[in-house]
Amino acid sequence: MKHKGKTNPPGRIKIMKSFSFLMAQKDFHSITTAQIAGNAKVTEGLIYKYFKDKKDLLYQVLNEHFLEFQAKIENQIANEKTCIEQLEVIIFSSLESYADNRIFSKILLLEVRNSLGFFDSGAYKMVRKYSRTILEIIEKGIKNGELKPDIDAFTLRKVILGAIEHACLGEIIFGRELDIDEVSTGIANIVFNGAKA
């Protein structure tokens, strides 16, 4: 009998907790179902009651983290008035969330992108929503004259998202500390004021 997702039994929670714990230590493919089950103190079979496969477990863990991430960001954007301030908050908050939640960023930036299944997952829908929010702020900024009329909104989004993600990589991969204040103001300074003298 398959699980229909109406309840959230302890076994399911233990499996997700166990998997998150293991993700903090090694990469997705080095984690075995036996380890997940052993660490959660359930049997391997139970994993497949609640998750379609190992990847689905990854997506669902990511999804949970993403809910927090998005709620936090949207909450903080609401406090800002100008588009530039909103984008600055997005840069800062994203960096902060990634830094606060290593497992989340590791999964999102390193583990899920290589398999096409992710792009059908619920987690990817949240990525798109986050991404759309940024685009809308940029478009509003262009319309109301805060941003230059000749810039392309999609390209600006690429630069902002790319900078954020790239800034996190060193931290995620090598465990380097990141001065969020410094990096986020640095990125914002370049993106808004330009690097040319």
Added chain:
Amino acid sequence: MKHKGKTNPPGRIKIMKSFSFLMAQKDFHSITTAQIAGNAKVTEGLIYKYFKDKKDLLYQVLNEHFLEFQAKIENQIANEKTCIEQLEVIIFSSLESYADNRIFSKILLLEVRNSLGFFDSGAYKMVRKYSRTILEIIEKGIKNGELKPDIDAFTLRKVILGAIEHACLGEIIFGRELDIDEVSTGIANIVFNGAKA
């Protein structure tokens, strides 16, 4: 008996070709050693004569592609005089190389980063060299007054590399076409002139 790497026998070449061919169609983990060997018309065991493991095969294929990539970039930088022009060429050429060579970009941007072994590989040494070149150009630009003195070289590099990589992702993952001219001038425009009105 292990292979010592002094020659380049046909079996080794066939395995790498076969693997590249398969990488164009699916992700790394969906490719099996049986498929690699079958497609190359050799036996599975031979893979392990020339490559430590499946990941090592991935790194060595990446390494070959990277040699081309780096040669091309360095060649094209040499034709430019100002630092800004050099950085513009890096943006354009990187986008072009990624677009021309999907397997290379797929491996580098999506497949290798999640396992720590990559960062000990020869391919990663080339990434660092490419990365260092960019940093040196930026530092020169700051010194000679082309770039603003208050920007941080590392942050500017993050923005440029992040933008390039993010711009390629849609193309690699979804096979979207990318207008390299438009995107590269768009990125350069934002990074150098800023987006603020």
Added chain:
DNA sequence: CAAAATGGTAAGTAACACTTACTCACAAAG
């Protein structure tokens, strides 16, 4: 209260990455 659904287990299985032990060809060295 019978039926269905939920939460969980135990014992598999096919496929996979990787290993071991072997052959064959052939080139120097003695």
Added chain:
DNA sequence: CTTTGTGAGTAAGTGTTACTTACCATTTTG
């Protein structure tokens, strides 16, 4: 002109891994 060593390749494994099937016990519900 045989011995010895080596590079190229094969054949047949082996342990692990992700995932499946069949089952049990308890709770919910018609």
